[in-house]
Amino acid sequence: MGSMIDRRGDSLLRMPEVQRRTGLSTTSIYRKLSDRTFPSQVRLGPKMVAWYQSDIERFIADPMGYRADVA
Secondary structure, X not given: OOOOOOOOOOOEEOHHHHHHHHOOOHHHHXXXXXXXXXXXXXXXXXOEEEEEHHHHHHHHHOOOOXXXXXX
16 A cells, blocks of 8 residues: 555645646546546535646646546
């Protein structure tokens, strides 16, 4: 098992901000999630998810080459 990442200084971004930063639609984001070509989301509640800002920035830096880490 790999080392845990310290996320205490990392911001959480909700869907509208993720869409704004990536230029992707909700449908495209969820399609890429299922293909493991987009960062994993964090569940904040029964109907609330967010993404770590650092993961979104890593995706933006290389959208065609991004692959989600395997847990």
